[in-house]
Amino acid sequence: MAISASNTGGAWDNAKKYIAAGNLKINGKVRGKGTDEHKAAIIGDTVGDPLKVMKNASVWIVCECVFM
Numbered sequence: 001m002a003i004s005a006s007n008t009g010g011a012w013d014n015a016k017k018y019i020a021a022g023n024l025k026i027n028g029k030v031r032g033k034g035t036d037e038h039k040a041a042i043i044g045d046t047v048g049d050p051l052k053v054m055k056n057a058s059v060w061i062v063c064e065c066v067f068m
Contacts, residue, residue: 005051012048016041 018024019041022032031037 009048009051009053012041012044013052016045 016038019031019035019038020033022030024031024037
């Protein structure tokens, strides 16, 4: 679960950076900063940040249990 959550958080962050860099094209038009897609990616990144942080504690507990 922790690894999946971390990957999800990272994916949202990467999507926001991808859109902000102007790499997203829909029907030949560049969709960058200030667009609805970028606003949605910012919200996703905000939701994804705690998922990336949560990973550290979760994985540490699993490692402690496995190595006992």
